[in-house]
Structure formats: structure tokens, C-alpha cells
Amino acid sequence: MDLNSEGVKANGRRDRETGTLGKLVALLDLVALADGPMRFTDILSLSDQPRGTLHRQLSHLVEEGLLEVDRDGRYLIGLRLLTLASRSWARNEFRAIAEPHLQRLHDVTCETVHLGVLHGAEVIYLDKVEGRQSVRMYSQIGNASPTYCTGIGKAALSALDDTELATRIAGLEFHPYTGQTLHNAGELLSDISEIRRRGYAFDLEEHESGICCVAAPIRSDDGHMLAGVSVTGPAYRVTPQSLQAWAPLVVAAAQSIMMDMRNRMGPKR
Amino acid sequence: MDLNSEGVKANGRRDRETGTLGKLVALLDLVALADGPMRFTDILSLSDQPRGTLHRQLSHLVEEGLLEVDRDGRYLIGLRLLTLASRSWARNEFRAIAEPHLQRLHDVTCETVHLGVLHGAEVIYLDKVEGRQSVRMYSQIGNASPTYCTGIGKAALSALDDTELATRIAGLEFHPYTGQTLHNAGELLSDISEIRRRGYAFDLEEHESGICCVAAPIRSDDGHMLAGVSVTGPAYRVTPQSLQAWAPLVVAAAQSIMMDMRNRMGPKR
DNA sequence: AAATATTGTTCCACATAATGGAACTTTGTA
């Protein structure tokens, strides 16, 4: 999970030096990011491939199950990916180690608990434990969100040293998801210095209005992996005071996870 | 989701006519199916590629985020797949339509409810609604299981006509997961004829000992998609009698889902 | 209904990217 080796530009966009594979994955991304099934021509206008080429590429992706074609001939992301991903998830050691801690945190707070890892300039949600009281929140597992507007993202960033922090947030574009979203690197940096001071981060409707959370950072001993835990709830139920009250619990959970990692992943190497 | 076009052999293994992509996906599969992170040499011995070639293929997969390298230099499935898969899942129309029905079925039975689709000779679990009482069952979403030993699988098969049924189960290998697993095509066919008669399927510890379920088939109007719903629970708590009692509810849920599909997906085409 | 435009599919000479053997570097082990 060590990103930012070379080949990753400041804006997070990668150089595609991977020949055929790069082009095909770009297509997968294109279809995955679309709002719905795409027709051949839609894809044609967005990818800048010639018709013949695109046609063959799509056929290959379909043949491998990475894309599917619906009855109207439109393309959508295939279920094969779900199967591959489920194994990735099930075998993820970090997730497995964290799970009981998340569960415990949920038992105490009775609100949704998330686990996410820092991946370039994004947070990828690895797990969640959710209560029955809530209307099932749109599932977050696997979802990638910007660092600057999520509790886990900001918490994870706060655990970086200044130089790495600078490279990570260089070239970030600050999209205003809500009225509370931070606007620029300056605001982010000052929030982060406060997060460092107190040891935990808040997200007060900065990503999704009506949703707030408190999060704490997790870092592996070697510093290669950065992650975070959070407790999230709807603003009408969760006040800044209750977030404040949960903060020590979240920090404690993060620390227990780090301890467990040291014990179970440390010995190797 | 219409499989068994040409290119799929009886044993379920595909011809790889997809050149470079095929080889790379085969590698992904290889790593995904392994029990844990694999070293270069492990992969080398399983794939029959020359060292240089394999090395570049792996590098490309890593660069695209489909694989990752841990701190010991071992390869494992990358998180990028999780992100792609989460979109696939979130945008899946069938899943979205079924969701409220699964929720309702869970509210009545208080046991775990699953939704799965038939994909070749396997069932892929698309969704689940699970109670808080159970120790969190190993997450099934995205998991692919054989048809012949799962309630949903057998239910879905029962909705096929005889000729298609025959081609689907031709060449199946019957692995005895538990003492109750069906042993051969004959046993499967006779179970299926009973399922057709009564309209729902049982899985009495045939896949995992201690776990049983009752399932009903779902088929799209055009017959292109086959799926199923099930209610699952641990054998110590769920008796054959309770499964029997739930059967009408499961069948009703399956029918409501089909009605909803007709209303919401039908009009097109 | 015929004409036209749009969309989707196939083909093949050509260019590009993958191949695989060998040389080389690094890491682990006796």
C-alpha cells in the first residue's frame, strides 16, 4: 500500500506506462464512473480510441467478465470484479485485525463505525459496522473519497510528516461538496495542525450534508500504511458534543488496532 | 448476464481468446485464489510464463493498482478492485430493486437474507441483510459458490428448462463440502424436480455444516437472468420446520421482486 | 415506404507492445 512511487503525478493521475493493460483499465474506469449503462457511442466519444479498436477492447473486457452487456446492448461493470474484490477483502489482514475493534466501538456508540485506508489522495473504505436503527446507509465499502473532506482522510493525513503531507496535497482540487467543505490547502493544513494537537479529526457535514463524524489515525510501524477509524452519524442525532465525547473511544480503538498489528504483523521482517 | 455463449467449455473453463488481457486476468485470478500473499517464485511455478515475462506482467498489474506488493515483496490483490467492484454493486439495478424486499423478509424472519444470481455454474451473492444477533457471518457479498450445494443455486437451476439445465450441469464436478452435499448429477436432478414441484429449495448443511437455508427462484421476464432469494440460519437455531414455515414468505418475496422488475425494467425494449 | 443518418461490426496492412532467453543484481544461506 505504498503509493507515490514514481509514475504518480502530483494531481494523482498516473502515467500510463502499462501498454495494453493501461488502456483497458482506463476503459473499465470510464464505464465504472458513469451514472449508468453506456452505449457504444457514449464510450466512443469519451475514450479517444478509433471505433474498430474500441470495439475489440470492449469485446475482450466482456469476454473476461470485467464488463457486461445488458439486453439493450449497453455496457456496465461486470460481476466478475465483485468476486475478485470479495476475496481481496476477505483476505485483507489489516481489515481482519481491525474488525473486532470496530465491533466493540460500535457496541459502545451505537452509531456506524468505518475503517478506511489512505491511498494516494483518496480514502478507501475497507469496512463498516452499522446499527439496525439507521436506514441502511449507502454502502461505503470499497468507496473512494477525497481525503480533505472526510474524517478518516484528514486524520490519516495528520499522521504524515510535513514533507510527505506537502507532496500528498500538492495539486489537490478542492471540490465543494457541501457548504462546509474546506476550500483550499491552507484551510486543510490549519485543520490538520489542530487534528495533530488533539489527536482526532472531525467531519462536520463537509462531505455530505447531514452526516458528521469523528475519526482517529492509524499508522503501521513502518509507516507504509496509513488508515483511520471513525464513528459516523446523522447530524440531527449526533451533536458536536457527542462526537467530542466519543473522541477518546475512537482514539483508543485506533491505538488497540495498532497494538494488534504490532503483535500480529510485526514479527515478520 | 447471458453466459454460455461460445467460448465457454463444458467444464466452465473459458477459452482465452483475449490475448494479453486474458493472460493478465488469469494472473489476477491466480493471486486472488491463493490463500495469502504470494512470492514471485510461487506465482512463477503456477503460471507457465518465463521469468522475464511474468515479472513485467506483475509490474503492470501493480502499476494499475490491480495487484499490490506487501513489505515482504509478496503479491496480493489490490484495493483498486474493491473500488471498481463497489461501483458495480452500487449501480446494479436488480440489486437495488430487490433490496427493500430483502429487508422486509429479514424483518419477518429475523435471520440472514441473501440475494444471489446464477452465473454459469456458480452463484454470485449480490446482497445480504443480516441481523445483529448473529456473530457476523463471514461476508458473502461477491462470493461465488457452486450451484449444486446452495439453496439459491438449486432454486435458480430449477427455473431453467430441461435442455438448458442439462448444459449447465454437464461437466460439473461434485465436491463433497459436507456429508450432506449432493454427490452427482442424478441426485441434483431429482432434488431439482422436487424443488420445481414445491416452488422452493432447501440447503440442509450441504455447503457448510451447521448452516441451512430455504430459497426461491427469481427469473427475469426475458429469461436472461436467473437469481434467487434465501433465508439462512445456523442449524442449532433453525429447524427444518422453521424453514418450512418461512418457505411461503421467501416465495412471496421472490415474486414481489419479479413484479418490481417487470414494472421498472420491463418498459425498455 | 423509401431515403438518409446513425450506430454497430468486420477486416487487414501496419505499427506497437509483449515475449523469452540470457545476463545481471540482490538477497538469503551454508
Next chain:
DNA sequence: TACAAAGTTCCATTATGTGGAACAATATTT
């Protein structure tokens, strides 16, 4: 330290992907 095993790089050869154009199948318009 010496040796073996694992991992990485290089480059001439060859397989594979490319993209333009011609073709086929649908929509859309007149």
C-alpha cells in the same frame, strides 16, 4: 566468504493490438 536462490533488466524477435475503411444493421426523417 562463498554459494545458491530469488528477483530484475535488457533487447532482438515475434505475436498482438491498432486504426482506417468498407460493410451491416438500426433508427430517424422525408
